[in-house]
Amino acid sequence: GNFVPPIRSNGGNNGNMTTRVAGKSDDAVDDSTRRCLEMLCGPDGELPEKLRNLEPRLIEHVSNEIMDRDPNVRWDDIAGLEHAKKCVTEMVIWPLLRPDIFKGCRSPGRGLLLFGPPGTGKTMIGKAIAGEAKATFFYISASSLTSKWIGEGEKLVRALFGVASCRQPAVIFVDEIDSLLSQRKSEGEHESSRRLKTQFLIEMEGFDSGNEQILLIGATNRPQELDEAARRRLTKRLYIPLPSSEARAWIVRNLLEKDGLFKLSKEEIDTICNLTEGYSGSDMKNLVKDASMGPLREALKQGIEITKLRKEDMRPVTLEDFEKALQEVRPSVSMSELGTYDEWNKQFGSLS
Ligand code: ADP
Numbered sequence: 328g329n330f331v332p333p334i335r336s337n338g339g340n341n342g343n344m345t346t347r348v349a350g351k352s353d354d355a356v357d358d359s360t361r362r363c364l365e366m367l368c369g370p371d372g373e374l375p376e377k378l379r380n381l382e383p384r385l386i387e388h389v390s391n392e393i394m395d396r397d398p399n400v401r402w403d404d405i406a407g408l409e410h411a412k413k414c415v416t417e418m419v420i421w422p423l424l425r426p427d428i429f430k431g432c433r434s435p436g437r438g439l440l441l442f443g444p445p446g447t448g449k450t451m452i453g454k455a456i457a458g459e460a461k462a463t464f465f466y467i468s469a470s471s472l473t474s475k476w477i478g479e480g481e482k483l484v485r486a487l488f489g490v491a492s493c494r495q496p497a498v499i500f501v502d503e504i505d506s507l508l509s510q511r512k513s514e515g516e517h518e519s520s521r522r523l524k525t526q527f528l529i530e531m532e533g534f535d536s537g538n539e540q541i542l543l544i545g546a547t548n549r550p551q552e553l554d555e556a557a558r559r560r561l562t563k564r565l566y567i568p569l570p571s572s573e574a575r576a577w578i579v580r581n582l583l584e585k586d587g588l589f590k591l592s593k594e595e596i597d598t599i600c601n602l603t604e605g606y607s608g609s610d611m612k613n614l615v616k617d618a619s620m621g622p623l624r625e626a627l628k629q630g631i632e633i634t635k636l637r638k639e640d641m642r643p644v645t646l647e648d649f650e651k652a653l654q655e656v657r658p659s660v661s662m663s664e665l666g667t668y669d670e671w672n673k674q675f676g677s678l679s
Pocket of ligand 1: 404405406407408444445446447448449450451452546570574578607608609610612
């Protein structure tokens with residue numbers, strides 16, 4: 328009952344919050360946008376400097392669509408990748424948790440690149456970092472900036488970094504970062520994408536030199552496309568490879584156990600691992616999904632109606648289900664691509 332809204336309600340015409348946001352009058356800002364702006368106001372009821380002059384709808388888009396309030400991934404959900412987990416803990420999580428210790432010589436890099444084949448857990452790592460460091464997580468796909476936000480990408484980038492700086496500590500995860508920071512094409516690079524890239528680098532420069540607790544994580548399947556400027560800013564570059572045999576076993580066990588469907592013997596799991604050399608984490612997930620349909624399909628074949636089917640009517644998932652699923656779910660990464668990652672890792676990756 329005692330709540331005083333920091334923004335004047337509709338109709339106020341003498342100096343109010345939203346008139347300072349990209350010159351919009353209060354009437355032009357609807358309730359949901361207003362609520363969103365209210366949440367970003369400081370204790371004085373004013374919008375932080377960085378957010379003034381930005382379009383309210385972009386601030387709202389960042390807050391509602393790009394900001395993930397509950398990334399909900401922990402280290403324990405990620406199979407394997409011990410090297411990456413160790414590096415990330417030292418480089419990112421500790422500094423976010425203890426900024427007082429990590430300054431001066433120990434001041435952390437603000438840019439991290441995760442590269443490797445698709446579906447190997449790069450996004451999961453980004454989310455886990457935010458979860459473990461109790462930071463706000465922002466996820467954006469760079470290709471959406473260049474395709475969906477044509478002409479507005481720069482403004483959205485400003486809004487993104489602006490909201491992140493109000494939500495520190497923050498982790499900004501940029502998927503497919505190569506499409507934003509690719510090597511300058513000698514011809515045909517559009518003016519708008521060049522401006523977008525410049526804006527992005529300016530924003531990165533801004534928080535890199537300041538005391539802000541913002542970490543930028545770029546993810547890419549095509550590290551060789553990144554230019555020198557991008558490599559310079561993404562100081563730590565971690566290879567996220569395909570899962571090892573143990574990691575694949577872990578994924579199978581973990582997914583089936585979650586649903587109470589795990590009844591495979593050690594030998595059967597070993598066989599599945601031998602048959603899935605070259606599968607990514609996401610391929611493994613698809614394989615488990617397909618295999619777990621086996622018992623259901625079989626029960627229905629025996630004439631039980633789907634509406635009458637009880638969980639007890641279904642047998643556990645077997646090795647045969649996996650063997651059938653292997654015909655459907657093929658590995659999505661070709662062996663020839665892997666060589667490129669290895670080479671780039673040797674040249675530019677953080678090996679220890
Ligand atoms: P990337 O960002 O590397 O393309 P994601 O992190 O989006 O891949 O992974 C896609 C899905 O694949 C995840 O949601 C998860 O189910 C599964 N997955 C991939 N790698 C792993 C892993 N190392 N451990 C557990 N699950 C994984």
